[in-house]
């Protein structure tokens with residue numbers, strides 16, 4: 001039984017992960033921007049065994065509310081041991097290249113809002129000496145590609161930030177998990193043609209659940225993405241820059 005706070009609770013990956021924890025009677029503090037979708041997710045978790053579900057409606061870009069939301073989760077759940085940050089958006093790369101305001105908003109959603117929430121929870125977890133901080137990055141954060149380097153840069157920033165956080169918090173018993181999914185069939189990728197590299201949210205969230213329980217540091221999901229990205233990262237820049245990726 002865990003006490004979980006989830007930002008981006010209406011995301012397909014967050015919902016499928018939360019269902020796995022609901023089965024053992026976990027308690028939840030859910031944050032998302034869409035009130036109706038959030039209510040539906042909360043009802044679903046109650047039916048599946050969650051012993052307490054509290055919700056808060058907030059946009060990830062409401063930076064000034066992040067600290068109060070984290071504090072609210074501690075109060076509502078009578079303590080907190082797991083934070084999952086799952087909100088995200090897939091930017092229109094071309095639009096970001098034309099308009100820096102668009103680029104900045106995408107970077108704020110995918111990087112700075114995640115980093116902000118992690119920072120508030122990290123400080124409280126460090127004080128109490130336990131807890132799991134989990135954020136969903138992406139294989140896209142492992143190497144910049146012309147087709148999506150704004151998204152990739154944001155996910156890469158989160159991964160490096162979490163690496164430092166993990167190093168900082170290791171000595172005080174706090175677990176920091178970076179999840180790096182490959183292609184997953186969710187509303188975010190609804191417009192993409194699907195192929196053999198694609199996974200279902202259920203496949204990926206089985207791995208997220210296991211990685212939280214086993215206190216892993218970084219997981220690629222499905223696991224075949226680890227060697228694939230290892231090869232991609234090893235391609236020399238002089239060659240990589242010539243590829244149309």
Ligand SMILES: NC(=O)c1ccc[n+]([C@@H]2O[C@H](COP(=O)([O-])OP(=O)(O)OC[C@H]3O[C@@H](n4cnc5c(N)ncnc54)[C@H](OP(=O)(O)O)[C@@H]3O)[C@@H](O)[C@H]2O)c1
Pocket residue numbers: 008009010011012013014032033034037058059060061086087088089109136137138139180181182183184185186187188189
């Ligand atoms: N699907 C993939 O192939 C894939 C691969 C690698 C990583 N990821 C990452 O996995 C995470 C979950 O995504 P998903 O695949 O489950 O897609 P999804 O179902 O489309 O979830 C995206 C979530 O982000 C929320 N969101 C977007 N902008 C927000 C904002 N400004 N404030 C608050 N919430 C906001 C959306 O809220 P609404 O419901 O209100 O729109 C939605 O709940 C994301 O971080 C994504 O980058 C996905």
